[in-house]
Amino acid sequence: MRDVYHEVLDSIGRTLIEMTGLVGAAMGRATAALLEADLQVAESVISADDAVDALQHDLDARALDLLARQQPVAGDLRTIITSLRMSADIERMGDLARHIAKVARLRYPEIAIPEDLRDSIKRMGEIAVDLAQKTAEIIEGRDVDVARELPEDDDAMDELHRLLFGALLDKKDEYSIETAIDVTLIGRYYERFADHAVSVAQRLVFLVTGEHD
Amino acid sequence: MRDVYHEVLDSIGRTLIEMTGLVGAAMGRATAALLEADLQVAESVISADDAVDALQHDLDARALDLLARQQPVAGDLRTIITSLRMSADIERMGDLARHIAKVARLRYPEIAIPEDLRDSIKRMGEIAVDLAQKTAEIIEGRDVDVARELPEDDDAMDELHRLLFGALLDKKDEYSIETAIDVTLIGRYYERFADHAVSVAQRLVFLVTGEHD
DSSP, X not given: OHHHHHHHHHHXXXXXXXXXXXXXXXXXXXXXXXXXXXXXXXXHHHHHHHHHHHHHHHHHHHHHHHHHHHOOOHHHHHHHHHHXXXXXXXXXXXXXXXXXXXXXXXXXXXXXXXXXXXXXXHHHHHHHHHHHHHHHHHHHHTOHHHHTTHHHHHHHHHHHHHHHHHHHHHTGGGSOHHHHHHHHHHHHHHHHHHHHHHHHHHHHHHHHHSOOO | OHXXXXXXXXXXXXXXXXXXXXXXXXHHHHHHHHHHTOHHXXXXXXXXXXXXXXXXXXXHHHHHHHHHHHOOOHHHHHHHHHHHHHHHHHHHHHHHHHHHHHHHHHHTTSOSSOGGGHHHHHXXXXXXXXXXXXXXXXXXXXXXXXXXXXXXXXXXXXXXXHHHHHHHHHTGGGSOHHXXXXXXXXXXHHHHHHHHHHHHHHHHHHHHHSOOO
16 A cells, blocks of 8 residues: 555656646747747647646646545655645746747737847746756755755846846837837746746755755 | 644634735735825835735644644545645735735835826726635635636626726827836736635635535
């Protein structure tokens, strides 16, 4: 019985890693769709998010079933509760990638982002993908040291987010209200994606060490 | 032993209701601060959010302690897990009210919202407060019928959110980029607040009926 139990626990961990891989890939593709006005890629990101939602649903069902049947205590209990919280964060990261793809689709065949802001958005996309990648590694290796690097990446994201608003305001005569709306929402989506990745990492640190950073 | 257990379970329910009351009040005050450029009210909303965070922290600790010590099954287990998820939603609603108060503070002594958009924002604030109020009642009375009304209120919020963007775009020459950024973010905060209220209500419906709406 304990073997089946630990198999399920392992499978939950694998699903978290799989979900994180999917949302990281989605964010990379959403950024490409946005910067290249690629409708087909945007559509594929939007429809692929269903798979992440299904994985979350399935993971949560397995976790709740474990709680109900096995009544785990101490470390295992913490692992299962933390997994539920991580899956909620990662599912939300998928939503945010989908939101970005939807802006790309809405503005197609135009590129929603003005030329001089594209480098910043590209960099935000890279940091987001990198954060997802690191988050998957952190879950896989229960690697507290890598987890502690994430707030620094998140600071870089926040800084780019601030610069983006600054750039909008600096050359305000060159941008339309529509562009200001799009860039504001998109900037927020990247920033929230990064926040959720950091949240997953912090949950892992707490799980492994029992201490909040 | 069972009596202490049910006392704790009841206390978790009371904390959820208390938290919902606090975030509803915060949203009402944040809206007033925003529309009247009232720095003092804005500051009080920002600092009051710590109390919501503390309540969540405390609630989660009690819930996890119950899970570990009492190993509840079936209905009680579902109640505790659902309470954890609700507390996360409600805590986030508090963050969103705080975000709105922060915009009010940032633009003080100016009013961040242009005159002709203030009615829309006022209405969004009213719907948000009403949603929080209903959510508290739903948790208190485990009232599935009221819970099923919430998506309609949320639709009204979404419609106002769309109108807000429409108004920005209609008279684009009259608004600054700064205003477009502020209004876009604020609109998003109200909309997300409503989404989380609906999410809490849906969790309650699922808890009571075992069925997703």
